[in-house]
Amino acid sequence: MANSSREDFIKNLPRIYGLYTGGFVLFILVMAVLEQLGVGAATIGILFVAFTVVIYAVIGWLSRTMQVDAYYVAGREVPPVFNGMATAADWMSGASFVALAGGIYFGGHGYLAFVVGWTGGYVLVNSLLAPYLRKFGCYTVPDFIGTRYGGNLARFIATVILVVASFTYVTAQINASGTIASRALLIPFEFGVWFGLLGILLCSMLGGMRAVTWTQVAQYIVLIIAYLVPVIWMSNVQGFGIIPHFSYGDAVNRIAELEAAWGVGAAAGGDAPFGGVRILTTHHNEPGTGLASWKFISLALCMMAGTASLPHILMRYFTTPSVRAARKSVSWSLLFIFLLYFTAPALATLTKLQVLDPELASGIIGKSIEEVMALDWIQNWAAVKFLAISDFNGDGILQVNEFFMRPDIVVLATPEIANLPYVISGLVAAGGMAAAMSTADGLLLAIANALSHDLYYKIIDPKADTRTRLIVARILLIVIGALAAFVASFRLTGILGAVAWAFDFAASGLFFPLVLGVWWKRANRAGAIAGMVLGFAAGSFYLYLVRFAGMDPWLGIDHLRFAIIGMPVSLVAMVVVSLATEEPDEETQQMVDAIRDPSGKAILSREH
Amino acid sequence: MPDTSHKMVEHWRKTRNLTIYVLVLWAIFAFVVHMFAKNLNEASFLGFPLGYYFAVQGSLVIFVLLIFGQNMLQDKIDEEAGISEG
Numbered sequence: 001m002a003n004s005s006r007e008d009f010i011k012n013l014p015r016i017y018g019l020y021t022g023g024f025v026l027f028i029l030v031m032a033v034l035e036q037l038g039v040g041a042a043t044i045g046i047l048f049v050a051f052t053v054v055i056y057a058v059i060g061w062l063s064r065t066m067q068v069d070a071y072y073v074a075g076r077e078v079p080p081v082f083n084g085m086a087t088a089a090d091w092m093s094g095a096s097f098v099a100l101a102g103g104i105y106f107g108g109h110g111y112l113a114f115v116v117g118w119t120g121g122y123v124l125v126n127s128l129l130a131p132y133l134r135k136f137g138c139y140t141v142p143d144f145i146g147t148r149y150g151g152n153l154a155r156f157i158a159t160v161i162l163v164v165a166s167f168t169y170v171t172a173q174i175n176a177s178g179t180i181a182s183r184a185l186l187i188p189f190e191f192g193v194w195f196g197l198l199g200i201l202l203c204s205m206l207g208g209m210r211a212v213t214w215t216q217v218a219q220y221i222v223l224i225i226a227y228l229v230p231v232i233w234m235s236n237v238q239g240f241g242i243i244p245h246f247s248y249g250d251a252v253n254r255i256a257e258l259e260a261a262w263g264v265g266a267a268a269g270g271d272a273p274f275g276g277v278r279i280l281t282t283h284h285n286e287p288g289t290g291l292a293s294w295k296f297i298s299l300a301l302c303m304m305a306g307t308a309s310l311p312h313i314l315m316r317y318f319t320t321p322s323v324r325a326a327r328k329s330v331s332w333s334l335l336f337i338f339l340l341y342f343t344a345p346a347l348a349t350l351t352k353l354q355v356l357d358p359e360l361a362s363g364i365i366g367k368s369i370e371e372v373m374a375l376d377w378i379q380n381w382a383a384v385k386f387l388a389i390s391d392f393n394g395d396g397i398l399q400v401n402e403f404f405m406r407p408d409i410v411v412l413a414t415p416e417i418a419n420l421p422y423v424i425s426g427l428v429a430a431g432g433m434a435a436a437m438s439t440a441d442g443l444l445l446a447i448a449n450a451l452s453h454d455l456y457y458k459i460i461d462p463k464a465d466t467r468t469r470l471i472v473a474r475i476l477l478i479v480i481g482a483l484a485a486f487v488a489s490f491r492l493t494g495i496l497g498a499v500a501w502a503f504d505f506a507a508s509g510l511f512f513p514l515v516l517g518v519w520w521k522r523a524n525r526a527g528a529i530a531g532m533v534l535g536f537a538a539g540s541f542y543l544y545l546v547r548f549a550g551m552d553p554w555l556g557i558d559h560l561r562f563a564i565i566g567m568p569v570s571l572v573a574m575v576v577v578s579l580a581t582e583e584p585d586e587e588t589q590q591m592v593d594a595i596r597d598p599s600g601k602a603i604l605s606r607e608h
Numbered sequence: 609m610p611d612t613s614h615k616m617v618e619h620w621r622k623t624r625n626l627t628i629y630v631l632v633l634w635a636i637f638a639f640v641v642h643m644f645a646k647n648l649n650e651a652s653f654l655g656f657p658l659g660y661y662f663a664v665q666g667s668l669v670i671f672v673l674l675i676f677g678q679n680m681l682q683d684k685i686d687e688e689a690g691i692s693e694g
Contacts, residue, residue: 119668123630123671123674247655293646342669
């Protein structure tokens with residue numbers, strides 16, 4: 001009975017999510033009608049965020065389970081296309097959604113290393129890890145390390161690195177969901193954080209990975225609609241082409257002319273009136289040579305290796321029915337991620353052109369300060385301290401170094417700069433919320449599952465029964481979520497710094513032990529432990545030196561790319577120590593052979 | 609059976625070679641083209657400076673195609689070895 005109804009559910013997925021997407025589009029249209037009828041902007045914002053969060057919570061409740069494999073790996077029944085969408089939502093964080101385009105706006109070519117790194121990493125996931133880990137049949141990433149190398153110490157160290165990397169990341173996500181909730185629901189930030197956490201826990205607590213999977217698919221649909229619709233609409237309203245992605249090359253060239261004309265690169269005429277805002281000083285497209293190109297590729301490399309070592313991503317590929325399905329879902333994941341990542345630079349470019357170009361109606365640089373100050377969007381965003389204008393040289397004309405703004409504004413204010421209806425702003429808020437919640441869900445579950453499965457069940461109490469294991473898993477989820485929300489409520493600055501750090505931590509400590517576990521039979525326990533401990537320690541110590549102890553970075557290796565130090569240390573330590581100690585026993589070598597064979601039974605049993 | 613083990617050795621050799629080809633292409637579009645972005649910018653593609661185009665679209669499209677292509681070839685390798693259903 002139960003089995004055949006699960007099969008029906010899987011078969012009906014396209015219809016279920018098709019209806020869901022139609023329902024969401026209908027909801028947007030209803031909101032548009034309400035706006036025309038005179039319903040206020042604030043009410044529409046509240047309805048957008050509240051409606052979508054309630055839907056996710058309902059999906060979470062419907063997916064509740066008391067089975068171990070459903071809780072840890074969604075019963076291994078997720079079809080590739082849907083796993084691709086879930087991974088894309090898991091992957092694209094509040095920071096990707098809200099801050100990526102702003103980062104490109106201010107960071108120019110150098111920042112595009114994130115775009116290249118965060119997509120190219122999937123080539124490593126697909127070719128080096130995902131199919132082999134799926135064949136292995138583990139529940140968590142430390143589960144692989146613990147079984148491949150044997151022994152509780154290796155498992156424990158992998159768990160510690162996982163917790164450090166993921167916790168760094170999840171705080172930023174809860175912070176983002178709190179910011180969006182507080183702005184849309186008009187509640188203080190401190191409450192917004194706890195509201196966001198409540199939504200996240202409702203999605204994940206009852207059903208574990210199964211619930212998170214099906215809410216993440218729903219969240220992907222909301223977030224991709226919310227990202228693409230405003231950009232394409234704006235492009236049509238402003239005459240940049242029907243699909244802007246293919247036609248903004250001219251805009252890139254025009255910006256280069258305008259940057260020269262406006263003198264982009266000059267320091268601000270004075271101090272910003274408040275924190276968080278900055279002026280444009282980097283040219284849009286000016287790649288350097290030498291150190292600048294080393295900085296580009298070193299950042300891209302750290303982000304790619306981090307992508308292939310972050311447990312909340314790898315564990316998504318444990319949920320597919322087969323090895324082939326795991327591979328297929330990596331290809332769908334990247335395609336779905338690509339849709340957003342190749343839109344962000346288009347948005348950044350067109351927004352910049354709209355601000356800089358005096359021939360466009362929206363252009364503000366070079367106009368009189370009085371005229372600019374009268375614009376609605378300038379007034380609205382200045383009121384909430386997202387932008388500021390100071391006429392430092394007193395000539396009454398706005399210069400490029402007199403216009404301050406927060407990077408987030410590039411996404412959040414697009415609808416207003418282009419004069420789109422408010423319903424689009426509500427949609428963007430719902431999309432940002434979906435992005436932050438889906439990533440936070442995945443991260444919290446990765447941490448809680450590693451602690452409950454690897455630390456509690458495998459190390460502390462191997463005799464625990466299923467019921468106890470699942471109750472422990474849920475208690476840990478709540479405790480860790482609350483801890484993350486507590487840390488987030490202090491509003492530690494530098495969200496992006498923290499996101500890049502998570503990748504560097506994971507790459508320093510886990511990348512080589514994972515990859516060599518599949519690709520090098522000779523790798524043994526002592527080597528893996530040395531690789532994890534020394535790589536992670538070297539990377540973390542270097543981070544401490546450049547970020548907190550005031551050391552000058554070597555060769556431009558700053559705090560965003562500390563895995564450039566951690567990874568080689570990890571590789572050398574692992575190879576040297578493995579070769580200096582005995583080779584792994586026959587049983588382990590056969591296990592590695594079995595991982596490489598896509599057919600046959602998984603190494604670990606279905607419920608373990 | 610020696611026959612199956614030979615088949616598995618052959619399967620792994622092909623899998624490993626495919627992976628190496630994929631990673632070489634990956635390295636070119638992840639790193640090499642971006643090292644020469646300044647020079648490539650002198651050429652133009654679809655109206656974009658070429659070096660810029662690779663960073664915002666070109667490399668990304670190639671990564672997507674690379675993964676789909678690798679998986680198609682890997683499926684064929686698995687089928688030839690008669691171990692495709694897993």
